Amino acid sequence: MKQKLNKAFIPEKMKAVLIEEHGGPEVLNIKEVPVPRVGQGEVLIKVKATALNHLDIFVREGLKGPGVPKITLPHISGVDIVGQVVQYGHTEHKEEQNKRPAIGKRVLLNSAFGCGTCRYCRQGEPSMCHDYKIIGEHLWGGFAEYVVAPAKNIIEIPNHIPSVQAASIPAVYTTAWRAVVTVGHIKPSDRVLIVGASGGLGSAQLQIAVRAGAEVIAIAGSEEKRKKAQELGAVAVFDSHGNWREEVMEWTQNEGVQLAFDAVGKPTFRDSLNCLDMGGKLILSGATAGDFPEISIREIYQHHRQVLGAPMGNWEDFLQVTNLIWRGEIKPIVYKKYSFEDIAEAQNALEKRQHFGKIVIEIDPDLC
Numbered sequence: 001m002k003q004k005l006n007k008a009f010i011p012e013k014m015k016a017v018l019i020e021e022h023g024g025p026e027v028l029n030i031k032e033v034p035v036p037r038v039g040q041g042e043v044l045i046k047v048k049a050t051a052l053n054h055l056d057i058f059v060r061e062g063l064k065g066p067g068v069p070k071i072t073l074p075h076i077s078g079v080d081i082v083g084q085v086v087q088y089g090h091t092e093h094k095e096e097q098n099k100r101p102a103i104g105k106r107v108l109l110n111s112a113f114g115c116g117t118c119r120y121c122r123q124g125e126p127s128m129c130h131d132y133k134i135i136g137e138h139l140w141g142g143f144a145e146y147v148v149a150p151a152k153n154i155i156e157i158p159n160h161i162p163s164v165q166a167a168s169i170p171a172v173y174t175t176a177w178r179a180v181v182t183v184g185h186i187k188p189s190d191r192v193l194i195v196g197a198s199g200g201l202g203s204a205q206l207q208i209a210v211r212a213g214a215e216v217i218a219i220a221g222s223e224e225k226r227k228k229a230q231e232l233g234a235v236a237v238f239d240s241h242g243n244w245r246e247e248v249m250e251w252t253q254n255e256g257v258q259l260a261f262d263a264v265g266k267p268t269f270r271d272s273l274n275c276l277d278m279g280g281k282l283i284l285s286g287a288t289a290g291d292f293p294e295i296s297i298r299e300i301y302q303h304h305r306q307v308l309g310a311p312m313g314n315w316e317d318f319l320q321v322t323n324l325i326w327r328g329e330i331k332p333i334v335y336k337k338y339s340f341e342d343i344a345e346a347q348n349a350l351e352k353r354q355h356f357g358k359i360v361i362e363i364d365p366d367l368c
């Protein structure tokens with residue numbers, strides 16, 4: 001049954017996965033909370049689906065460390081949001097109003113935004129803004145029936161794209177594009193190493209690097225995952241539990257790779273770095289398995305190597321990759337869809353790294 005939204009009807013209360021204290025999956029409880037009110041320039045979205053990220057687990061656990069914001073409790077996580085436009089807040093800009101997706105349209109949220117006025121925001125780089133915010137991290141996110149976001153951060157989803165696929169895009173595909181294309185300047189002649197190639201981000205990086213014509217080596221932790229990486233176009237696959245650094249060097253006849261992508265962190269950083277050829281780049285977009293790796297300064301500078309950061313991308317990164325996905329050139333990999341009630345089980349699967357691609361929570365199965 002397709003659910004029709006009565007424009008005038010917005011309930012007082014909604015169901016949400018409310019984190020009232022930090023901890024394990026047991027702190028994920030579905031509670032009733034007030035439906036957030038739209039302010040000026042904002043949109044109220046009825047949530048259809050929300051994808052999981054390691055960020056949700058860090059927020060749940062109350063991770064502390066450099067670059068990790070303090071979470072105000074109670075909190076609702078969920079960064080990658082697909083839903084239906086329910087209501088817009090007031091805007092004085094008539095032109096902006098005309099360009100907005102109509103009420104009832106299915107939209108994808110780019111959940112990151114900056115202050116809009118600093119030098120970085122004016123350069124189109126909100127993730128460099130000192131007041132950078134991510135819905136689901138700094139603000140209440142999409143593990144809820146409704147979410148409020150800046151109206152200019154939504155785009156319409158073409159009819160042929162399933163909601164679970166669209167929900168997989170914002171965090172990992174935008175970041176993957178940022179890392180591989182914008183920061184990595186990938187070339188067809190490049191040899192590329194993807195560490196953690198079965199993760200949401202790693203698999204997206206693999207798809208983009210293959211699409212760019214590069215020769216991709218993937219590191220993954222099981223036979224099944226390595227087979228999947230090969231199906232996606234990896235020319236060589238090695239076991240993350242084995243001596244993959246040696247295997248990569250052997251496979252490249254001791255030359256190494258031009259680009260390495262690592263979001264695993266501490267356990268793999270040094271091996272990733274040492275798989276680089278002269279002048280190679282190691283691009284970091286996360287530290288899901290731990291921060292503060294062992295670093296040799298000489299291993300970096302004596303080989304003319306570069307270590308670069310690529311956190312969530314800008315609007316250009318987001319739009320470039322969604323364009324390829326809308327055209328069917330890249331198909332987001334959805335590992336499994338869980339129901340709203342099974343969010344703890346879904347987060348467990350992510351933590352145990354059982355997945356290949358994205359885990360998506362279907363918040364409202366009846367919606368669009």
Ligand SMILES: [Zn+2]
Pocket residue numbers: 114115116117118119120121122126129130131
């Ligand atoms: Zn700014």
